[in-house]
Amino acid sequence: MTKIIKAKKLPKDPGPAAWNEILEPVSGYPELNENIQADWVIVGGGFAGLAAARRLSQLVGEDETIVVLEARRLASGPAGRNSGFMIDLPHDLNSETYAGTHSADLQQIRLNRAAIKFAGEMATEYGMDKHVFDPCGKVTAAASEKGMAHIQSYQNHLDVLGEKYDFKNTADMKDWTGSEFYQAGLFTPGTVMIQPAAFIRYAAQGLSNRVSFYENSPVVQLEVGETHTLKTPKAKITAKNIIMAVNGHIQSFGFFPRQLLHVFTYASMTRALNEREIKQLGGASDWGILPADPMGTTVRRCSSFNGSGDRIVIRNHATLNQSMEASENNMKKAAALQDRSFAARFPMLNEVAMEHRWGGDYVFLGIQCPHLESLISEFGRPVVRMA
Ligand SMILES: Cc1cc2nc3c(=O)[nH]c(=O)nc-3n(C[C@H](O)[C@H](O)[C@H](O)COP(=O)(O)OP(=O)(O)OC[C@H]3O[C@@H](n4cnc5c(N)ncnc54)[C@H](O)[C@@H]3O)c2cc1C
Incomplete structure (x- = not known):
């Protein structure tokens, strides 16, 4: 039949x-x-x-x-819309610390690393250079007391898992990003940054x-x-x-009826920075920061790849859109939040405007959804957090 x-x-x-x-x-x-x-x-x-x-x-x-x-x-x-963090460590957005239970975390790490290895084989075989697939690690960074508490508990969790990290203080963060915004960060080496x-x-x-x-x-x-x-x-x-x-x-x-949550998240990308702006900013040419608070702001700086220009990408804001479509209003709200986040981090780039803004459907299985209770209580309404 x-x-x-x-x-x-x-x-x-x-x-x-x-x-x-x-x-x-x-x-x-x-x-x-x-x-x-x-x-x-x-x-x-x-x-x-x-x-x-x-x-x-x-x-x-x-x-x-x-x-x-x-x-x-x-x-x-x-x-093709995501922030390009291929993360090896537990990244459970459901938790305040990205962590799950010990055995689930160990299994997650094994799976993530197998996936990264698989992607790395493709990168080598298909000739992707470091602008496309860069095993450079990432920093989980804090900019507030709450963020510092998250970092502390993430650090404790990494100790229990026996995972390596490198603590970065305020001065290290400034040297690396050019921004004075961050109080501290934890560098973990296993993440690969991709141009998705x-x-x-x-x-x-x-x-x-x-x-x-x-x-x-x-x-x-x-x-x-x-x-x-x-x-x-x-x-x-x-x-x-x-x-x-x-x-x-x-x-x-028709599959998984009423079991998925369509959580859209949003990002903005600057125009290409000019030589003067790159100098004013300082720091390394390529880096990626995840927020210590899972609902905070992700930031990436990428150097030019085949003439694409040096740019900064800001991602934050999440909305629940069970219709599988995001609205103009969702985009407007995200744009305003991202402009504020950009200005707070990069006051020296106050003439740099965003060239592209977008959103995308992240999708969570209902049972694994981040902050499920707050999403359910606000069902259908935007859920906004930023750091
Ligand atoms: C702004 C943003 C930032 C993110 N950052 C990260 C990050 O840093 N790290 C991370 O791991 N994840 C991140 N994500 C999540 C990540 O993008 C998704 O988990 C990932 O794209 C899922 O891959 P997929 O192939 O399963 O699905 P998708 O990438 O959604 O691919 C599914 C494809 O199916 C196609 N399709 C749908 N319906 C049909 C149809 N009827 N016929 C034919 N084709 C169809 C779609 O067009 C789409 O291309 C982010 C997401 C967003 C939106």
């Missing part, structure tokens, strides 16, 4: 995927406009879709065909001799039976196997 499932919604994230915008334009991959057959169809071309494509290409015979269908351009969805859109582009390019990619080809209907049929607006694919890698849009196909 065949089951027909129509997609109720297609993905829509607000604003441009800035990491992709600042790269050289590419002609990309074709739309699916003729009926084809495949052994494997992966729906969704974000990190999960590309990882599945890579793993399948290692596991199945050369004679088995692998197709990736992406609703938009590659790197336009959340995978470039990572996706290189990964797809590297896989493209084995995997067929189709962009602007949303799956609008699934027919699940002995063999399956996936319909896009212009054509269809008959497939033996389907892997759904659509993140929260799995709900658009």
Whole structure:
């Protein structure tokens, strides 16, 4: 018997995927406009879709065909919109300290490191340089008493886990970032910082001799039976196997009803800094800071990559949007918060404006959602925190 499932919604994230915008334009991959057959169809071309494509290409015979269908351009969805921290340590946003239980944390670290190793193999094989995949570590930083308390408890937790870190005082933080905003930080070496859109582009390019990619080809209907049929607006694919890698849009196909929380988060990216501004700022050319308070502000500074310019990215603000769409108002509020966060950290760059602003659907399983109670009590209303 065949089951027909129509997609109720297609993905829509607000604003441009800035990491992709600042790269050289590419002609990309074709739309699916003729009926084809495949052994494997992966729906969704974000990190999960590309990882599945890579793993399948290692596991199945050369004679088995692998197709990736992406609703938009590659790197336009959340995978091309995030802050680019590939974190090895526990990063449980559900907790005040990012930490979970001891055994869960150890398992999480093993998993995270396996994923980073897997991504690192892709980086090496597909020729990504340090601007795209940089195993440089990250700092969890505090700018308030509350943040300092978080740092202390994070430090205790790292001691229990036997993980290495390096404490940075106020002067170290200034030397590294150019900003006098931070009181202290904990450097942990295992995080990899990626340019997320470039990572996706290189990964797809590297896989493209084995995997067929189709962009602007949303799956609008699934027919699940002995063999399956996936319909896009212009054509269809008959497939033996389907892997759904659509993140929260799995709900658009009727799976996990009422179990996912669509938490959008937002970011702004400056225009390219000029030579004078780079000097005024000082500090290192590339760095990433996570807030000690999990609901605070993430900041990245990135040096120019193929002419993209030196820029600063600020991420904060979270809203619950069960409709899977963020509003103009959400974007406005985020923009105002991010301008304030930027001004507080970089008063020496007061002439530098934001060039790109965007948001994206983060998605949490209800049971693992950060600050679940406050989200539920404010259901449907923006939840705003900043540090
Ligand atoms: C502003 C921001 C900052 C973030 N920062 C970080 C960070 O620093 N570190 C971190 O680990 N995570 C971060 N995240 C979260 C991270 O981006 C997501 O966890 C990640 O993108 C999930 O990858 P994915 O491949 O599962 O899903 P996605 O990246 O969402 O990819 C799913 C893909 O499926 C496609 N799709 C959906 N429906 C269909 C359909 N019907 N047909 C075809 N294709 C479809 C979408 O277009 C999309 O490209 C951040 C997110 C945001 C928004």
